[in-house]
Amino acid sequence: MRxxxxxxxxxxxVDDVWxxxxxxxxxxxxxxxxxxxxxxxxxxxGSCTVYLDGIPxxxxxxxxxQVCDREIVTVEGLSDQQGLHPVQQxxxxxxxxxxxxxxxxxxxxxxxxxxxxxxxxxxxxxEALAGNLCRCTGYEKILDAVRLAADRLAADRLADIRAGSSxxxx
Amino acid sequence: xxxxxxxxxxxxxxxxxxxxRIGDSPLRPDGTLKVQGEFAFGSDLWADEMxxxxxxxxxxxxxxxxxxxxxxxxxTSGVYAVLTAEDVPGGNVGLEHADQPVLATGVVRYHGExxxxxxxxxxxxxxxxxxxxxxxxEELPAVTDGRRxxxxxxxxxxxxxxxxxxxxxxxxxPDPVAPLVVSLDFEVGMQDQAFLGPESGLAVPDDAGGxxxxxxxxxxxxxxxxxxxxxxxxxxxVRLTLAGVGGAxxxxxxxxxxxxxxxxALRTGKPIKMVYNREESFFGHVHRHPASLRYEFGAGxxxxxxxAKAELLFDGGAYAxxxxxxxxxxxxxGLGPYNIPNVxxxxxxxxxxxxxxxxxxxxxxVQAAFAHEALMDELADRLAMSRVAIRQLNGxxxxxxxxxxxxxxxxxxxxxxxxLVQDMPLPAERLSEDEFDLLSLPGGVSNTTHGExxxxxxxxxxxxxxxxxxxGFDDYSTAxxxxxITADEPTVTVHTAAAEVGQxxxxxxxxxxxxxxxxxxxxxxxxxxxxxxxxxxxxxRQTYVTGGAVKAACEAVRAKVLERASxxxxxxxxxxVLDGxxxxxxTGAVVASLQDVLGTDAVDETVxxxxxxxxxxxPETGQGDAHxxxxxxxxxxxxxxxxELGLVKVVALDTAQDVGKAINPDAVVGQIxxxxxxxxxxxxxxxxxxxxxxxxxPSFTDYLIPTILDMPPMRIKVLEYADPHAPYGVxxxxxxxxxxxxxxxxxxxxxxxGKALRRVPIRPEHITEG
Numbered sequence: 001m002r003x004x005x006x007x008x009x010x011x012x013x014v015d016d017v018w019x020x021x022x023x024x025x026x027x028x029x030x031x032x033x034x035x036x037x038x039x040x041x042x043x044x045x046g047s048c049t050v051y052l053d054g055i056p057x058x059x060x061x062x063x064x065x066q067v068c069d070r071e072i073v074t075v076e077g078l079s080d081q082q083g084l085h086p087v088q089q090x091x092x093x094x095x096x097x098x099x100x101x102x103x104x105x106x107x108x109x110x111x112x113x114x115x116x117x118x119x120x121x122x123x124x125x126x127e128a129l130a131g132n133l134c135r136c137t138g139y140e141k142i143l144d145a146v147r148l149a150a151d152r153l154a155a156d157r158l159a160d161i162r163a164g165s166s167x168x169x170x
Numbered sequence: 171x172x173x174x175x176x177x178x179x180x181x182x183x184x185x186x187x188x189x190x191r192i193g194d195s196p197l198r199p200d201g202t203l204k205v206q207g208e209f210a211f212g213s214d215l216w217a218d219e220m221x222x223x224x225x226x227x228x229x230x231x232x233x234x235x236x237x238x239x240x241x242x243x244x245x246t247s248g249v250y251a252v253l254t255a256e257d258v259p260g261g262n263v264g265l266e267h268a269d270q271p272v273l274a275t276g277v278v279r280y281h282g283e284x285x286x287x288x289x290x291x292x293x294x295x296x297x298x299x300x301x302x303x304x305x306x307x308e309e310l311p312a313v314t315d316g317r318r319x320x321x322x323x324x325x326x327x328x329x330x331x332x333x334x335x336x337x338x339x340x341x342x343x344p345d346p347v348a349p350l351v352v353s354l355d356f357e358v359g360m361q362d363q364a365f366l367g368p369e370s371g372l373a374v375p376d377d378a379g380g381x382x383x384x385x386x387x388x389x390x391x392x393x394x395x396x397x398x399x400x401x402x403x404x405x406x407x408v409r410l411t412l413a414g415v416g417g418a419x420x421x422x423x424x425x426x427x428x429x430x431x432x433x434x435a436l437r438t439g440k441p442i443k444m445v446y447n448r449e450e451s452f453f454g455h456v457h458r459h460p461a462s463l464r465y466e467f468g469a470g471x472x473x474x475x476x477x478a479k480a481e482l483l484f485d486g487g488a489y490a491x492x493x494x495x496x497x498x499x500x501x502x503x504g505l506g507p508y509n510i511p512n513v514x515x516x517x518x519x520x521x522x523x524x525x526x527x528x529x530x531x532x533x534x535x536v537q538a539a540f541a542h543e544a545l546m547d548e549l550a551d552r553l554a555m556s557r558v559a560i561r562q563l564n565g566x567x568x569x570x571x572x573x574x575x576x577x578x579x580x581x582x583x584x585x586x587x588x589x590l591v592q593d594m595p596l597p598a599e600r601l602s603e604d605e606f607d608l609l610s611l612p613g614g615v616s617n618t619t620h621g622e623x624x625x626x627x628x629x630x631x632x633x634x635x636x637x638x639x640x641x642g643f644d645d646y647s648t649a650x651x652x653x654x655i656t657a658d659e660p661t662v663t664v665h666t667a668a669a670e671v672g673q674x675x676x677x678x679x680x681x682x683x684x685x686x687x688x689x690x691x692x693x694x695x696x697x698x699x700x701x702x703x704x705x706x707x708x709x710x711r712q713t714y715v716t717g718g719a720v721k722a723a724c725e726a727v728r729a730k731v732l733e734r735a736s737x738x739x740x741x742x743x744x745x746x747v748l749d750g751x752x753x754x755x756x757t758g759a760v761v762a763s764l765q766d767v768l769g770t771d772a773v774d775e776t777v778x779x780x781x782x783x784x785x786x787x788x789p790e791t792g793q794g795d796a797h798x799x800x801x802x803x804x805x806x807x808x809x810x811x812x813x814e815l816g817l818v819k820v821v822a823l824d825t826a827q828d829v830g831k832a833i834n835p836d837a838v839v840g841q842i843x844x845x846x847x848x849x850x851x852x853x854x855x856x857x858x859x860x861x862x863x864x865x866x867x868p869s870f871t872d873y874l875i876p877t878i879l880d881m882p883p884m885r886i887k888v889l890e891y892a893d894p895h896a897p898y899g900v901x902x903x904x905x906x907x908x909x910x911x912x913x914x915x916x917x918x919x920x921x922x923x924g925k926a927l928r929r930v931p932i933r934p935e936h937i938t939e940g
Contacts, residue, residue, distance in 0.1 A: 018292065018294065020294060021294075028214070032216075033207075034207070034210075034211075034213075034214035034216075035206065035207015035208065036207065037207075037211075037213075037366070037367070037416075038213055038368065038445065038447075039366040039367065039368065039416070039448065039870075040448040040869070040870045041447050041448060042448065042869060042870065042871060044869070044870035044871055045366060045870055047366060074207065075205075075206065075207035076206060076207050076208070078206075079206055084202065084205065084206070088202075088205035088206065089205075091201075091205045092197055092198075092201035092202060092205055093197065095195075095836045095837065095839070095840050097198065097201050097204050097205060098417075098672035098673065098674070098840060098844065099365070099366070099367060099415060099416050099417040099418075099671060099672025100200070100201075100204030100205075100209055100211075100414075100416070100672065101211060101365075101366040101367040101416030101417060101672075102366050103204050103205055104204075104205075104207040107205055123607060123609045123610075125878075126609060126878045126879050127609065127615070127879070129878045130877050130878055130879045131877075132877075132878070133366065133870065133875060133877060134366070134878075135363075135364055135365055135366050135417050135419070135844070135848070135875060136417055136672050136840075136844045137840055137843060137844050137847075138840075138843030138844045138845075138846055138847035138876075138881055138884070139843075139847070139876075139877075139878040139881045140843045140881070140883065140884060141839075141840060141843065142878065143878070
């Protein structure tokens with residue numbers, strides 16, 4: 001079948017997709033976007049998290065056919081010409097990345113949390129990231145990274161308000 | 171090289187502004203790629219004309235293969251090849267003993283053993299075709315219990331006896347007595363490494379019968395040796411490059427897709443990609459050995475240990491993997507970091523028809539620590555002593571000899587580590603029932619308690635672990651370091667085959683080069699077999715051994731540069747110093763620039779470096795200098811236990827560890843946090859359930875690892891007592907936290923509940939029953 005969808009702002013069309021393929025497979029193997037990871041392929045680990053119409057989902061659990069004419073944002077779409085998103089930068093600086101296999105999913109999930117909640121408490125961070133497994137870090141530095149990113153995003157917003165611009169909202 | 175250098179007056183060191191030397195915590199060079207999803211893991215690789223390989227595995231625990239019909243599979247549209255044991259040109263593989271066929275040959279010995287391979291142009295077509303392979307099996311009697319395996323009439327796994335290794339340690343009085351005797355039996359379940367990045371790689375055939383394999387692994391050269399053995403090819407025809415590794419923890423020390431992908435690539439002439447899904451990953455690598463432990467300690471009324479007797483039985487499963495070395499560790503280190511004058515230890519590894527077990531972080535010490543630490547608590551309670559004090563009283567100190575008679579010739583701060591964790595602030599008392607936070611309670615948002623039935627407990631544990639390979643193993647690493655001027659800037663390239671698995675070794679290599687050569691720009695060459703072996707990324711050894719090799723290669727480069735400068739300047743090399751981009755005389759005057767000395771040349775040195783030797787232990791007494799170095803850590807766990815439902819919330823998990831020298835302090839803390847989580851996981855939730863040899867829970871739905879809700883905040887104290895025998899004084903870091911964290915959690919649950927709890931993981935029913 002043919003899938004037509006929007007990924008990271010660009011219209012994408014892929015042919016010969018087998019009906020049993022997941023969104024994760026199509027992204028990784030047919031669209032050249034392997035950033036979303038295939039750690040469990042059963043919705044338990046969160047490594048494949050992407051935005052589907054603005055909602056974070058496990059792309060391994062989404063059938064490819066379900067994404068026709070919808071909007072997908074993957075980890076590859078979070079940074080822009082200005083550079084890394086503050087969540088990505090904070091993950092590097094805080095040592096929240098070791099092997100990095102869980103990182104793309106965690107970055108997307110944390111990005112979503114901070115778009116919804118300006119100053120999440122630790123329990124809120126833990127609850128939001130509870131669906132993302134990490135085997136290397138013990139999570140402590142991931143918490144550090146989310147706290148740091150929250151502070152920086154808040155500072156950015158404040159600076160934008162002072163400068164009278166709308167700024168980056170997420 | 172020919173320009174005449176100008177002498178300029180002494181100036182401040184050129185290297186003062188260097189960032190990212192040892193002791194700093196520079197950011198990892200692959201971080202930016204990883205947070206953007208652009209880092210290429212093994213499963214992300216792609217090549218033109220690439221097709222997919224899959225494995226057909228045994229549904230039986232022990233069976234004779236009567237026949238295999240590949241016809242229907244091969245006839246499937248999109249299928250390029252179907253291979254069985256008949257298609258394997260070479261011999262068996264194995265880390266320590268080559269006892270494992272690449273594909274089952276005549277018999278399958280465990281549930282999940284690879285039987286056949288399929289290559290097709292879509293992974294799902296390959297999987298469907300694999301199901302069409304008709305294998306006729308005749309089931310054989312199986313042995314799936316470690317003790318049963320040693321009985322004379324037990325089914326034979328390999329026909330040569332089921333005993334893989336028996337290590338005896340005998341020290342002191344053979345018939346010791348003591349006023350106070352405590353004993354216990356302990357069982358440890360089978361833990362999985364559960365790295366997130368599944369086994370994966372890409373094999374690309376060349377047109378001369380050779381192959382390039384890009385693979386996520388822990389030891390490229392051990393892989394290469396085994397692949398050559400299996401394919402009947404010389405090493406120059408089998409070239410390996412490390413693909414991005416999504417965690418390892420021991421589970422990538424043995425081969426997985428390696429030979430299979432190469433066989434399919436050589437047969438089809440096409441690049442073959444193989445990626446396990448999570449279910450196959452549970453079958454596709456070795457696990458931590460389940461262990462059955464019998465311990466007895468004798469002590470005086472003063473609490474001093476008089477003797478210890480221990481029997482450790484490690485179930486190695488169907489193939490040897492690294493069981494013999496695990497038995498060695500369990501035996502030589504399995505009584506913990508205590509002074510015990512009279513010792514009788516018997517450590518056994520056996521073959522069974524269970525899944526093969528091998529390396530996992532902590533390697534033989536993890537299982538034993540649950541037993542010796544439970545027994546130390548028991549002893550303390552019987553004597554009405556503090557559980558910390560009894561450990562401090564018996565704890566090793568520098569200058570002591572351990573149970574194999576080896577001198578502990580660097581820091582052994584057992585008492586201090588325990589004191590540090592004991593003195594850390596305790597977490598706040600549980601909130602009262604009207605202001606509780608569900609997330610902080612056992613059961614969490616399942617809303618199973620608001621505090622009723624919840625009791626708190628505190629537990630302590632301490633451990634020591636060998637660093638590096640032991641018992642006489644030729645344990646070396648190789649490093650190639652190149653210094654040149656590129657774009658007017660001194661540039662170092664460091665090339666080793668040491669697997670970066672997430673721990674941060676590439677950052678450490680950069681830090682060492684900067685420190686030794688005073689050069690800011692250090693490029694890390696891809697890891698491959700074009701340079702000599704670095705040994706395994708395991709046994710907490712790479713910062714020590716590959717770090718040592720990189721340091722030595724930098725020293726060789728520096729010597730060569732100064733030799734060249736000496737010739738050019740007619741000054742003795744001993745009177746010259748390399749200071750970043752300048753050559754300085756011992757009086758401090760700048761006598762030449764590095765550019766003057768090197769011109770367009772590069773200085774390129776390769777060094778093979780070994781740590782001081784270890785020795786096999788005596789076969790009758792187990793005495794000998796078996797290990798290179800010891801690393802010590804202690805944990806304190808605080809838990810809340812819902813005694814009605816058996817649910818546990820770890821409230822705090824605090825630790826102190828001696829790391830000798832923290833080359834990268836932030837990365838050290840990261841290792842301690844992650845390692846502690848894995849130990850806690852074994853204590854509470856992680857077990858591959860094997861019944862009659864069959865794996866019942868090969869998924870992340872049914873095999874649980876700690877989430878961010880399970881991990882408590884940690885207080886961490888890092889000591890740096892330099893080991894004078896090691897480069898920069900480093901001590902391995904990665905494993906001790908996985909060893910002492912679990913027993914501390916188990917001890918805390920015992921203290922909270924008053925239950926004996928002689929098995930891990932501790933399940934709810936163990937807490938609620940009886």
